[in-house]
Amino acid sequence: MRYKFILLVFFIFWGVMISRLYHVSIKSNFYYEELAKENIERKQFIKPVRGEITDVNGKLFAMNQIGFSISIAPHLRKKKELDIIIDKLVEKFPDLNKTVMLKVYKKHDSHYNHKPIKVVDFIHYSDMMGAYPKLSLVKNVNIEAETKRYYPYGKYSAHIVGYTGRSNKKENQKDPVVNEVGKVGKTGLEKHYNKVLEGQLGFEISKVTATNKAIELLQKELPKDNKNIQLNIDIELQKMIYNRFGKNTGVAIVMRTNGEVLSAVSYPSYDPNLFVGGISVKNWKALQNDLAHPFTNKFTHGTYPPGSVIKMGMALAFSKAQVGVLDTSETCTGYITLGSSNHKFRCWSRWGHGKVGLRKSIRESCDVYYYNKSLKVGINAMAKHLKTFGLGVKTGIDLPREYSGVMPDKAWKMKRFNQPWYMGETVISAIGQGYDLVTPIQVARYTALVATSGLPTPRIAKEVNGKKIIPEIKNLSFNQVYMHNIRNGMYDVCNVKGGTAFKTMSRLPIVVGGKTGTSQVTSIPQSTKKRLKEEQLAYFHRSHAWISTYAPFEDPKYIVTVLVEHGGHGGSTAGPIVADIYKWLYKKGYFDEKGKR
Secondary structure (H helix, E strand, O other), rough: OOOHHHHHHHHHHHHHHHEEEEEEEEOOHHHHHHHHHHHHHEEEEEOOOOOOEEEOOOOOOEEEEEEEEEEEEEOOOOHHHHHHHHHHHHHHHHOOOOHHHHHHHHHHOOOOOOOOOEEEEEEEEEHHOOOOOHHHEEEEEEEEEEEEEEOOHHHHHHHHOOEEEEOOHHHHHHOOOHHHHHHEEEOHHHHHOOEEEEEEEEEEEEEOOOOOOEEEEEEEOOOOOOOOOOOOOOOHHHHHHHOOOOOOEEEEEEEEEEOEEEEEEOOOOOHHHHHHHOOHHHHHHHHHHHHOOOOOOHHHHOOEEEEHHHHHHHHHHHHHOOOOOOOEEEEOEEEOOOOOOOOEEOOOOOOOOOOEEEHHHHOOOOOHHHHHHHHHHHHHHHHHHHHHHHOOOOOOOOOOOOOOEEEHHHHHHHHHOOOOOOOHHHHHOOOOOOOOOEHHHHHHHHHHHHHOOOOOOEEEEEEEEEOOOOOOOOOOOOOOOHHHHHHHHHHHHEEEEOOOHHHHOOOOEEEOEEEEEEEOOOOOOOOOOOOHHHOOOOOHHHHHHEEEEEOOOOOOOOEEEEOOOOOHHHHHHHHHHHHHHHHHHHHOOOOOHHOOO
């Protein structure tokens, strides 16, 4: 028995030894072969040039400026040697900061880094030309061709194009191109289409000496770059609308009924060029502290009560929820009460509108009509159908981090506030107040649905890397009698005396249909018998002014939606901006003979 045990130990020992020998001599050979390769071969990536972004007419929204970066060899342990080099750089380029360059160098210098350390990201081509002959002879200084993103139209295109900035660790780990280039799209189209615009890396594999000096080029593959994007945006229209806002703040969207966005203005704006090389603390604080929120993209990130522009959709939701509910008229005496409560849910007209049918409810924007219908249908059905019409849901526009807004129902309130839903909340939701929140791009898209019965997906880009974007439209079915009355009501708003936008829209060279809206931002006490005029209120207590339109009325091709923050009445404040947009479109040939008066 003892001998068997000794033999067993003997065989186990030699089995382990043979296994280990196999692992070291054969299996690990591949690993050590790769290590040896790395000691004699060096792979350097070649950065692609970022693609350009142009408007519908080929005008550059985002381009690349040509220049140079400056790097310093690693392992310069003697402080004097490093200081001499940096002093020479500051001598040639006085705007450079010596302290910053030293800090960057020391941060990236280590025993494991054998690559030159970039201390200057970008020097313009014209600035470098005079210094290059002498600077290129300085030992341990490496000058390389570099590009820098530039936005020629600055504030006019900022919320559409966005900007690029230095990439962070997380972004580097996710994308090898970003890791090498060190820049990535942060907002707007630059972020949404980053994978397209950034291109693909090229590389060079060289044989090197023990001191990392290249002695032979073994393989080279050029980068794939210049994957460009053309937009539906017309920059001249964009500039006209931006400048038209003047002292107002807000949003304007011009879109074809198939979803192609011709202009999207969020006013005020900012200069995206501030962010390309890293924004200063002073400029960042100025943007953050501005009460007009210039940094916010208001057409996708601004959420507002829709007010009366929701009424066409609300009527359609009623018709979907309950057969025949729109066939009866309502009587408006200026308010309604619920049950035994004395609380008055008031119409905007103190004296009421009398007998109101569907068309008149749109033309004169009667609140009581929608109060009464909502009580017959209920909030859950209202919210369900409004979402199918594109309100309170993301539109799918090709911009990042779009907000969805809110179309509330009973479950939403219980989840959000852990409270039950009240009948009075149904009433105010019916006129686009209460918890209702939408984005301007949702309102533009939903207006296209009312005009054509088709719900489009908004698109900023027209062509991506040579491939045209095909419009996406979801067709919905509606009762044509109701739809006819709703559209005629929108015609009346703009073209019949007594319509809420008649004064500004009736004299246009083309026939327009639309709806105004005044969305309150503060409640009005029951004790108030006579309301103050909007212009009498403090600025931030004034209502937002909406108007959403389509034209030509008989053959809808274009949607124009405008929101003026704290602008008061839609017809008088937002209406003139819309009118000027249509005049511009008409003058520039966007309308054919069918659309003219």
